[in-house]
Amino acid sequence: MCIMLYKITELRELTLKSKGFCDVVAVVITGEEDVGGGSTVAGTQGMDAKALHSLHLRTWVGSDSMFTTPSNSMRLCTRFENKRRVNMLKCNLELTIKPVIGRRAAGLKVSCTSQNSPASILESETSTTEEDLVLKKKSEEVEPCLSGRCIYLVGMMGSGKTTIGHILSEVLGYSFFDSDKLIEQSVGGTAVADIFKLHGEAFFRHNETEVLHKLSSMRRLVISTGGGAVIRPINWKYMHKGISVFIDVPLDALAQRITAVGTKSRPLLHHESGDAYTQTLNRLSKLWEERSEAYTNAHVRVSLECIAAKLGHGDVCCISPTQIAIEALIQIEEYLKK
Numbered sequence: 001m002c003i004m005l006y007k008i009t010e011l012r013e014l015t016l017k018s019k020g021f022c023d024v025v026a027v028v029i030t031g032e033e034d035v036g037g038g039s040t041v042a043g044t045q046g047m048d049a050k051a052l053h054s055l056h057l058r059t060w061v062g063s064d065s066m067f068t069t070p071s072n073s074m075r076l077c078t079r080f081e082n083k084r085r086v087n088m089l090k091c092n093l094e095l096t097i098k099p100v101i102g103r104r105a106a107g108l109k110v111s112c113t114s115q116n117s118p119a120s121i122l123e124s125e126t127s128t129t130e131e132d133l134v135l136k137k138k139s140e141e142v143e144p145c146l147s148g149r150c151i152y153l154v155g156m157m158g159s160g161k162t163t164i165g166h167i168l169s170e171v172l173g174y175s176f177f178d179s180d181k182l183i184e185q186s187v188g189g190t191a192v193a194d195i196f197k198l199h200g201e202a203f204f205r206h207n208e209t210e211v212l213h214k215l216s217s218m219r220r221l222v223i224s225t226g227g228g229a230v231i232r233p234i235n236w237k238y239m240h241k242g243i244s245v246f247i248d249v250p251l252d253a254l255a256q257r258i259t260a261v262g263t264k265s266r267p268l269l270h271h272e273s274g275d276a277y278t279q280t281l282n283r284l285s286k287l288w289e290e291r292s293e294a295y296t297n298a299h300v301r302v303s304l305e306c307i308a309a310k311l312g313h314g315d316v317c318c319i320s321p322t323q324i325a326i327e328a329l330i331q332i333e334e335y336l337k338k
């Protein structure tokens with residue numbers, strides 16, 4: 001099993017491999033770094049499970065539940081999709097974060113069990129990857145050129161705006177906002193799917209424009225926008241106050257990602273029955289027909305197909321979010337130089 005762990009405070013990517021089939025999972029753990037000699041680097045002290053879940057946990061295929069256990073460990077119950085064998089495995093993943101002394105020495109003990117495979121214990125130290133160093137260097141070059149301008153990430157549902165947005169905000173020292181979340185807050189915490197159901201799409205779009213309007217007067221933000229934010233010209237007026245970046249992901253890759261996590265939270269893709277992948281791909285194709293032109297309004301395009309060609313990958317699924325974030329910074333830099 002292959003587990004990718006992202007530690008957002010340090011932006012380190014850690015790949016743990018054990019023999020057997022290969023699943024890809026990303027977990028984000030974050031916390032106070034260097035909070036004094038002998039303290040935990042990424043402990044769960046002072047954080048409740050809900051906060052950890054909402055702020056710091058990502059999996060490629062969605063997490064069913066997560067809870068903390070006493071003394072600096074947290075447990076994630078999730079379903080890992082085995083891409084090679086298509087079946088779903090139920091797994092318990094327990095991360096034990098050991099106390100460390102000094103900076104940058106998070107010890108992670110990962111114990112992983114599943115219905116289909118015996119328990120295995122993996123241990124590793126975090127290490128800074130070459131990708132992390134490239135990302136850091138590029139962000140240091142680009143950040144002063146931005147002069148505080150916000151970055152608006154646009155792209156179809158599931159294109160990775162949130163995932164990449166978190167990475168970019170971290171390296172640039174910007175704050176991160178998700179416009180869908182802000183809309184939910186403005187409607188008393190109602191979920192996007194319920195806003196569509198209760199009030200209709202027009203109401204949602206109106207609120208989306210309001211949110212983008214408010215954000216447009218702010219600085220030093222990375223904003224993950226909703227997939228349909230591009231369709232209203234007024235939204236571009238606001239987004240063009242900053243730098244807009246279109247994350248261009250092939251539709252079949254989007255359909256795979258979305259099918260893996262389910263369509264319940266995405267009202268424009270939700271369907272009750274039938275082949276989930278095909279239905280999702282059909283709906284995405286329809287939306288793409290309506291929107292592809294609108295995405296060209298973005299200042300910058302980050303194409304996963306181009307990154308794959310550059311890196312010599314046959315498949316866009318092999319491109320890590322860090323690589324996409326690096327490419328976004330390269331493209332932003334080129335745009336700013338023009």
Ligand SMILES: Nc1ncnc2c1ncn2[C@@H]1O[C@H](COP(=O)(O)OP(=O)(O)OP(=O)(O)O)[C@@H](O)[C@H]1O
Pocket residue numbers: 058059060061062155156157158159160161162163164224225226227257258261266317319320321324
């Ligand atoms: N580079 C990547 N490779 C594989 N899966 C990814 C990658 N980036 C993101 N994902 C996964 O794709 C799904 C969608 O990602 P994310 O939520 O970041 O997209 P989004 O554009 O913000 O989506 P939405 O607009 O629907 O909210 C998540 O399950 C995420 O883990």
Ligand SMILES: O=C(O)C1=C[C@@H](O)[C@@H](O)[C@H](O)C1
Pocket residue numbers: 156157180192225226227228229265266267268
């Ligand atoms: O593509 C879209 O139109 C949407 C994408 C989501 O982010 C949400 O903004 C909402 O579900 C609509």
